[in-house]
Amino acid sequence: MDKFLQEKAPIFEALKRYKSNRIVRFDVPGHKGGRGNRELTNFLGQDCLTVDVNSMKPLDNLSHPTSVIKEAEKIASEAFGSKNTFFIVNGTTAAVQAMIMSTCKTGDKIIMPRNVHRSAINALIISGAIPVYVNPGVDKKLGISLGMPLSHVKEAILKNKDAKAVLVNNPTYYGICSNLDKIVEMAHENNMLVLVDEAHGTHFYFGDDMPISAMEANADMAAVSMHKTGGSLTQSSFLLCGKNVNSNYVRQIINLTQTTSASYLLLASLDLARKNLSLNGKDIFKRTMDLAQYAREEINNLGGYYAFSKEIIDGDKVFDFDETKLSIHTLDIGLAGIEVYDILRDEYGIQIEFGDIGNILAIISAGDRILEIERLISALSEIKRLYEKDKIGMLESEYIDPEVVLPPQRAFYGSKKPISIDNSLGGISAEFIMAYPPGIPILAPGERITRNVLDYIYYAKEKGSLLTGTQDMKIENIYVLEG
Amino acid sequence: MELWYTEEHTDDVHFSIKVDRLLYSGESELQRIDVFHSKEFGRFLTLDGLMMLTEKDEFIYHDMIVHVPMATNPDIEKVLVIGGGDGGTVRELTRYQTIKKIDMVEIDEKVVEVCRSYLPQTAEKLDDPRVELFFEDGLKFVRKKKDEYHLIIVDSTDPFGPGEGLFTKEFYGNCYKALKEDGILVNQHESPYYFNYANSMRRAHGRIKEVFPICKVYQAHIPTYPSGHWLFGFASKTFDPIEDLKEDRWNSLDLKTKYYNTELHKGSFALPNYVKELLESEDE
Numbered sequence: 001m002d003k004f005l006q007e008k009a010p011i012f013e014a015l016k017r018y019k020s021n022r023i024v025r026f027d028v029p030g031h032k033g034g035r036g037n038r039e040l041t042n043f044l045g046q047d048c049l050t051v052d053v054n055s056m057k058p059l060d061n062l063s064h065p066t067s068v069i070k071e072a073e074k075i076a077s078e079a080f081g082s083k084n085t086f087f088i089v090n091g092t093t094a095a096v097q098a099m100i101m102s103t104c105k106t107g108d109k110i111i112m113p114r115n116v117h118r119s120a121i122n123a124l125i126i127s128g129a130i131p132v133y134v135n136p137g138v139d140k141k142l143g144i145s146l147g148m149p150l151s152h153v154k155e156a157i158l159k160n161k162d163a164k165a166v167l168v169n170n171p172t173y174y175g176i177c178s179n180l181d182k183i184v185e186m187a188h189e190n191n192m193l194v195l196v197d198e199a200h201g202t203h204f205y206f207g208d209d210m211p212i213s214a215m216e217a218n219a220d221m222a223a224v225s226m227h228k229t230g231g232s233l234t235q236s237s238f239l240l241c242g243k244n245v246n247s248n249y250v251r252q253i254i255n256l257t258q259t260t261s262a263s264y265l266l267l268a269s270l271d272l273a274r275k276n277l278s279l280n281g282k283d284i285f286k287r288t289m290d291l292a293q294y295a296r297e298e299i300n301n302l303g304g305y306y307a308f309s310k311e312i313i314d315g316d317k318v319f320d321f322d323e324t325k326l327s328i329h330t331l332d333i334g335l336a337g338i339e340v341y342d343i344l345r346d347e348y349g350i351q352i353e354f355g356d357i358g359n360i361l362a363i364i365s366a367g368d369r370i371l372e373i374e375r376l377i378s379a380l381s382e383i384k385r386l387y388e389k390d391k392i393g394m395l396e397s398e399y400i401d402p403e404v405v406l407p408p409q410r411a412f413y414g415s416k417k418p419i420s421i422d423n424s425l426g427g428i429s430a431e432f433i434m435a436y437p438p439g440i441p442i443l444a445p446g447e448r449i450t451r452n453v454l455d456y457i458y459y460a461k462e463k464g465s466l467l468t469g470t471q472d473m474k475i476e477n478i479y480v481l482e483g
Numbered sequence: 484m485e486l487w488y489t490e491e492h493t494d495d496v497h498f499s500i501k502v503d504r505l506l507y508s509g510e511s512e513l514q515r516i517d518v519f520h521s522k523e524f525g526r527f528l529t530l531d532g533l534m535m536l537t538e539k540d541e542f543i544y545h546d547m548i549v550h551v552p553m554a555t556n557p558d559i560e561k562v563l564v565i566g567g568g569d570g571g572t573v574r575e576l577t578r579y580q581t582i583k584k585i586d587m588v589e590i591d592e593k594v595v596e597v598c599r600s601y602l603p604q605t606a607e608k609l610d611d612p613r614v615e616l617f618f619e620d621g622l623k624f625v626r627k628k629k630d631e632y633h634l635i636i637v638d639s640t641d642p643f644g645p646g647e648g649l650f651t652k653e654f655y656g657n658c659y660k661a662l663k664e665d666g667i668l669v670n671q672h673e674s675p676y677y678f679n680y681a682n683s684m685r686r687a688h689g690r691i692k693e694v695f696p697i698c699k700v701y702q703a704h705i706p707t708y709p710s711g712h713w714l715f716g717f718a719s720k721t722f723d724p725i726e727d728l729k730e731d732r733w734n735s736l737d738l739k740t741k742y743y744n745t746e747l748h749k750g751s752f753a754l755p756n757y758v759k760e761l762l763e764s765e766d767e
Contacts, residue, residue: 378654
């Protein structure tokens, strides 16, 4: 990596020049440097509002970059090892959707694991692509879905030679990686592109001793959530493209749905986060890894909890593990992950990323200090002392093998009627249901509502999980297909 | 030439002491440490610019944080001090021949080093054979203890810095676990007067109440602390600090104290109405 080049941050620098030029503003945004909204300016700070501007000649234009944004994209490409890079300001959701929509048209097949983020299935509704689900392996004890076993991917590819692409999570929310290298090899041999959801894998590009990144594995596109562990502002993200991808077409696809008023706060934050990680990433992620490792050891010493790590690697379903993720299995103290999540927030003032049926996940990143890690460990020790109970009656496994009856788009736009969830057994859902976070659908449009699905929904409700997805905000009724 | 030390008690209220000389200034990994000499207060220690103690009025704080629990249960043998790097709390504890072991856990070794060199008045007893020093996070230390101490004294900085973890529910819960069945927890409890301090005080009190069956608050007048009005928390599993006060027994020990006496012990638990209301009100 060219260190001199990475020290640049063209968008950030252009904003600084703009600021010092004291341009008279007769354009949007109407707050005009904050003067039009004093309370907001006092809250966020004058500096912030001054650079909340619209695209203009010296600041380039995200939908058609020719100057500073183009240069920033080039530098980012060099940092990530991609052929082309897009700055995304509509969330990683937009990046995931751009990947799918630029590779699949209506009726095209895409091979993907079922434990994808809702944004991927949403893209299927928009594009009309047809999913071919690969059953991810499941760890029975932990109750989490894993990576895609190579044999299953191979089978899906051979059975669906006409599929356009394979989508891979790298890693999953829990930090589990599939054998990306081999999947890319197999897919390319069969003329399929490989799209990688790297929402939780920004650090793979910058830290030492990390799982392989999409670009390193020669994958074709990757959605990288810079804001999750990379330090940019919420909603900002990168879309990376490899050499097999027509990036000009990708830009067209992005421009179908991306805002034409891209936030320069988000763009500058991406620019500076990339600079910081290029220059300091090795140290930052070393520290992150050490903190996570320390927390794991101490939490495992408490007994009852299981903070898992590389020991679950099996060379296939768990090909690699991201050690910066602090995932903790809680069922052995008789508490669902979501219950521990709630107790931590309500009783101890500690907010973690999510709790599901059997686990909690704490995000450890550059912003953490040992003092907060100690608080988390101590609170978990207290929760065990005060709330531990018998494990009986806890739901064990989480992965529900979906029975896909119709493609998501046809189900979503099909002729449908609402019925009570209690009476929905056997129906074909026209809607999603998911527990948020992690935002992985329990049920997706076009899937049969089975006993397992209903049991999971009832259990998640009872344990206090936030369910979303149906038109009915209370998740008591669901739209199913008629006839 | 005039040299003044100024602490911001609030954004709009400053407290200043005329400084005669700067004796020490340095940075540890956690904070900035300074020792000054002044004509009015003698030597004084500040951490990150905040007043910790002065030679002239430290007796008030250390008397009240140690003798109140000791007069409630004179049979205390094993004590844990968390924080207290200046040594003043340990000094008062070592005056009881009945105490067999004092563990002191200070997160910042440099504070102890500086106090040994510049504040012998408080640090002089840190070498008592009953005292064992640990340099680590108090929250971590106490997490690993169970049913071990008769008394835990939390002699911490304010809850906005390295001391933050010592004002949390998880810490108080861990202390409960580390205490024996008749254990007592005493902590410095901030001031009720200025908003920032009052709010931390109220939150700390609310959290302790969730953990210990008996929770009382007592007060002292400390001229160099914000507002001069300072509180201490007394929490225990069995002892009530007034009903169980062993007045005769403590007085028969014949310890000479400059601030504390058993009459004041009882009186210090009588609180002003606004403080009582604060303690009963909800977190803001």
